[in-house]
Amino acid sequence: MRVVLVVAIAENGIIGREGGLPWRLSTDLKRFKAETMGKPVIMGRKTFDSIGKPLPGRANIVITRDQDWRAGGVERAGSLDEALAIAQERLERPDGEACVIGGGEIYALAFERADRLSVTHVLAEIDGDTRFPPIDRERWRIVAQNDYPAGEKDSHATRHIVYERRC
Ligand SMILES: NC(=O)c1ccc[n+]([C@@H]2O[C@H](COP(=O)([O-])OP(=O)(O)OC[C@H]3O[C@@H](n4cnc5c(N)ncnc54)[C@H](OP(=O)(O)O)[C@@H]3O)[C@@H](O)[C@H]2O)c1
Structure with missing residues (x-):
């Protein structure tokens, strides 16, 4: 199973x-939905709280240390390894991929396990408190790139880049 981190990052890493x-970023939410549909999505408990409900059409796996944590339509995992094992069982195709969709703590945990990074670069510096690890171009090569001008419902223009891990 391949592991892809799907993330939107400002120019200053926020x-x-x-x-x-x-x-x-309405345009990017549509792109995110198309990319993740039908695949297991793995997220931290805080990101799940911020979304507020399971993402439809995808197996939702939430990582938390709280053994009693429950939410409808979601599977709980106590670690990244457990989340990946559940994702493997939920794959629609044996050669499928699991999407890690944040947030900061879970990206940091999963970064070394990722085969691919699907990054929406938000073309601005933005204030914030949560970051993504730096993407070292010696370790990651660009395999696809698309520019999206800001649409009516977008606060910023974006550049979507797919990075694959160099072996
Ligand atoms: N730009 C993007 O693409 C994007 C995507 C997703 C989220 N975000 C943003 O990122 C922020 C949330 O990120 P965050 O770093 O604060 O939280 P997070 O990564 O979403 O979740 C953190 C939680 O995950 C659980 N956790 C972390 N490490 C664990 C481990 N080793 N074992 C078991 N459980 C573990 C803990 O849950 P418990 O406390 O329940 O134990 C922890 O509180 C929000 O601002 C959100 O909007 C941005």
């Missing part, structure tokens, strides 16, 4: 502020 997203 991915979140006060438990939420510091931008409004």
Whole structure:
């Protein structure tokens, strides 16, 4: 099973502020939905809280240390390894991939396990409190790139880049 980290990052590395997203990117949410649909999505408990409900059409796996934590339509995992094992069982295709969708703590845990990074670069410096690890171009090569001008419902223009780990 391949592991992809799906993330939106400002030019200064920021991915979140006060438990939420510091931008409004409707175009990217549509792109995110298309990319993750049908795949297991793995997230931290705080990110799940900020979304507030399971993402439809995807197996939702939430990582928490709280053994009693429960939410409808979601599977609980006590570690990244456990989350990946559950994702493996939920794959629709044996050669499928699991999407790690944040937030900061879970990206940091999963970074070394990732085969691919699907990054929406938000083309601005933005204030915030949660970051993504630096992407070292000696370890990650670009395999696809697309520019999206800011639409009516977008606060910023974005550049979507897919990075694959160099072996
Ligand atoms: N820009 C983006 O693409 C993007 C994507 C997703 C989220 N975000 C943003 O990121 C922020 C949230 O990120 P965050 O770093 O604060 O929280 P997070 O990574 O979403 O969740 C952190 C929680 O995960 C659990 N956890 C962490 N490490 C664990 C481990 N080793 N074993 C078991 N459980 C573990 C803990 O849950 P318990 O406390 O329940 O034990 C911890 O409180 C928000 O601002 C959100 O909007 C941005």
